[in-house]
Structures are given as structure tokens and as C-alpha cells.
Amino acid sequence: MRIGLALAATLGLWLTSGDVVHAADCGSADEISITELNWPSGAFFANLHQIVLSKGYGCNATLTPGDTASSTASMAARGKPDINPELWVDNVKDFWAKVTAEKKVYAAGHPVIEGGIEGFFIPKYVAEAHPDLKSITDLAKFKDLFPDPADPSKGVLYTCQPGWSCEVLIANMAKAFKLDSTFNLFSPGSSAALDATIVKAYQRKEPIVTYYWAPTPLLGKYPMVRLEMPPYVEGTCNNDKNCTSPKPSDFPPGKIVTAVSTAAKDKAPGPAKYLAAFTIKNQVVSQMLAWADDNKATPADTAKQFLKTHEEIWTKWVPADVAARVKAGL
């Protein structure tokens, strides 16, 4: 009986450990390239993947700097980089439909649990000074609070980057909420310039109303209030440039995926499981990014800090021996 039990235990151990060794292997000695996106959360995710894949699975995982446009174009054309850690699918709709149909790229998982949050934000001090300004429909009454320096008769609503889908969406929303007669839409041209505009307002305690999104260090650092919006309506033409009858509706829930090349999934099944399990709460991401900002930490440092302080989150994504190797590698 005892011997039988011991035998069974050994057998069981051998079986499971065999299984684990398989799942804990990289599976391929080829290079697995990860796009180190040029914004904070994207770079943070990329470095997390790089550490876990190289230290935990022993993959030859490398980082390639890039942005959404360059990395998706390269993924579609050459199948490289293998991993885009934070792809906002709606911003590259046509590309996404095409590559998923061709089975070149697939959505491995959702890096941010809640998805992306988009909206119109005002600084907390503006919300406190003007308790009547709560929702997007109140905004028209407050046009003089946010004068456009180039056209002081109207207010200015800072919008998103050229080419992002929010650009068309916001233009249609302005019509739907009848803001086009009281507000000018102004695109600062790049996310760096938009950030600088918000920081400028914050430092001088000036009023500002702007499109923004999460997870971002800016929202982790500067308290902003999202203007309330009516619920999201499915099936409007708000995201169409030629929409003639835009409807009042919230932003659609922002779909963010970890985009991975199908080739990499076939070569490296272990890491593919990890990428599928990888998901973090929006608030935790923003907190990590605010920590990075305050400590002037690099994305790699931020990833290490996360691995050190949030074991309860990431150890669920990987087998135990991979987790042990990641910890040993820190």
C-alpha cells in the first residue's frame, strides 16, 4: 500500500513535472521580437514580456522600438515583430480585419482587463470650481471658460492625434452634442504636444477640456474628471467620416489586445499561454506608470518593480517553475 502510494506519487510527480517542463520551455530558439511601443503603458508591457520570456522561458526575446503604425505595417508585411503588447484595435480597424482573416496575427489576450477608457476630461480643480459642469451636454454653457486663443469667440476642445479613429469620432460627437457652434476642435498634432498642453494648464491652474484616455501615467498623476456621457449606442455611424446623422453616444469600449503573430504561437506554445493569461487592471497600470514618472524609471525598471511588488498578479500567468526562474532573474 505504502509502496503503491509512493509509486503513484512519484509517477504523478514525474507526469506533472514532464508536463511542466514542456509548458515552461520556450519551444523555439528563434528570435521573438516584441514591439517596445513609444508610449508608457506599451513600453511597460513590452518590457514585462521581454523579462518573462527571456528569464522565465529562456526565449531569445528582443525589443524593437516602434509605434502602432510602423509595427502593424511591418507585422502585416513581414510577420515581424512577433508581439505587439498593446494594440488599440479600433485605431487600425482595416488592418486588424485583414490580418486576422488571413490568420497571420491573432489576439492572444487583453493586456488591460477593463479595456481602454476614452473620454473628455477636465482637471479636478475645474470640476470643483464649477459643480454644474458634469456632463458633455453641460459643456456648451461653459464655452467662455475654455476660450480658444486663436478664436476667442468660441471655446476650444482639444482632440486626439491625427489619424486615430477618435479623430473622426469626436468630430461627429461634436455635431451630435451640438458643440460645433460653440467649440472649436483643435488637434495638438501628437500625444506629446497634447500632454504638454495638459501639463501647462495644470501648472497654471488654467481650465482645460480635452480628450484623453487610460491607462496613461498622466491620468495616474494628474487628477482629472471624466465628463459624463449618455450610454454607448451600438450601430451609429459616428465612426464614419461621411456620417450625415451622428447620434449622441459614449465612446465605444476601447478594445485593446496583445497582438501576436500566428507563427510565434506555433513555435512557442508555452509563451503563447502566458500571453493569453496576461492581463492587468487599468488602475494598477496607471499606478505603475505614475511610479515610473515620479522615480524617472525606465520601462525596464518599471517592469522589474511590478514583478517585485505584484507577485500575486503575475504568478497566476505562468507555471510555478517559470515564476521561480523569473524571480531568480530579477
Add this chain to the structure above:
Amino acid sequence: MFPELFDTRSFREAIDRSADWVVTNWGATIEAAFSPLLRGLVLLEQGLLWLPWYVLIGAVCGISFLITRNVKLPLGVGILLFLIGAVGFWDDCVRTIALMLAATLVSLAIGIPFGIAMSLSLTVRTIMRPLLDIMQTMPSFVYLIPAVMLLGPGKVPALLATVIYAVAPVMRLTDLGIRQVDPDVVEAVTSFGAGDWQKLIHAQLPLALPTIMAGINQTMMMALSMVVIASMIGAGGLGYQVLQGIGRLEVSRGLLAGLSIVALAIVFDRIAQAYGRRMQTSLHMNDE
């Protein structure tokens, strides 16, 4: 590993803090000081946009005809501008022209006097040369983002960035042109009793004009090459179309907008060159 000689982190923090201090305490004042410039730029842009397209194209063709007395240049210029409109970028093209013209004018207003000063004084030249090198090689985003924090996004920081980048050629070539004037001519003028001012206005500047015109031409071209960067801080125009094309992975939009910028560059380059040649010939006619 390079040895850590001092605490770079606190050094950088000190820089950041002083930049924040300037933004917090002086930002509003500086922004107010620049608001007439913004109004001027808006006025120029709206004025040009208000003109019907055929009037604007006609005016540019007319100017180039007056310069060359030939139909070839006006015809080419007219076709290029028409093509920009035909691919749907007319308003953006006008916005870009407005910013480019304003930046060129400001660059000339700064560059020519400084260029003259450089040619006359070795001290000024020694100080200005490294400054110009910095202005031409420093990546623009380094000072653009602080400029946006100070002035807000839009035309004013875009104009400043363009001027910083584009002022160098006209300054350098004004300096060079004046110093290259034949010393015998200067000596002859002096021996006829001309003062420094007369010498400059009546001998050195006219003789240096072809070189200065080449500088003005280059300044214009460099101002045009900044349009994409200028759009990244909210200047709009053709650069914005390029950014949209990149953001949406629309190769066609990026390419057409890029080619429109090239077309604008050709138009203004050829007009400026023709003007330079004309001045040169009229100069030689005076000699005879």
C-alpha cells in the same frame, strides 16, 4: 560602465523643476506677449483662405511672370498649384503657405541684420557660429515640447520652431556674401568718401545680393521642410495630412500630401531663383 561622476538624477530633476517654475510663474505673461503674433498669423491664414483659389494661383503666376517676363515659369507654377488643389489639399496647402511665408519673413527680419553684424564684427561671428550650429542640429522636439508648455499648442510654437531652424542659412549667407565683396570695390567707395553706412547700403549689400538671395531661398526651403514637425504641435496644414496618413496607414494620403509639400517647395524655389537671377542681371546692367 562609465563612472558616475555626479548625481545625474538630481541634476535632471533640478532642470525639470526650473522649467516647471518658468511655466508656472512666467507662462501666462509669455503667452500674452505672443498673442499679437498669433492674431497676425490667424489673420494672414484667414486672409489667404478667403481668397478664391483661382485668385491665389493667378497672383502667384502673375508674380512669376513679372519676374521672368516669360510664360514658362508661370505655367509650371500654376499647374503645380492646381494639382495640389486637385488632389484635395487646397486649404491645407494655403495654411502651409501662410506659415511658411510668416516664418520666412520673421527669419529675414532677424537673419539679415544679424548676418550683417556677423560680417562686420569678428566677435559677433565667433558667438553666432556655434549658436547657429546648435539651432540647426538640435532635434526640434527637444525645445518644442517646452515651447508648447509655455505657449500652448498651435501656430506660435510652430512658427518659433520653424524660425529657429530656418534662420541659419540666410544669416550665414548674408555674412558670407558681404565678406566676399571685392575689397578693391570697398576701398574705392571708401576713397570717394563714403561712410560706413553708405558703404554698406550702396556697395556691399547690392554686391552681396545674389548670395543673400541664395540664403533666402534656402531659408524658405528649410521652413517648408519643417511643416510636418510643425503639424505635430498643432500647426495644421499639409503636415497634418502626412500625420493622418501615417496614423491610418493610408500610404496614398501620406504620399500625396508629401508630394504636395515637394510641389510647394519647387514653386517657391523656382520663383526665388528667378528673382535672384533677375536681380543679378539688373546689377550687371548698372555696371555697364
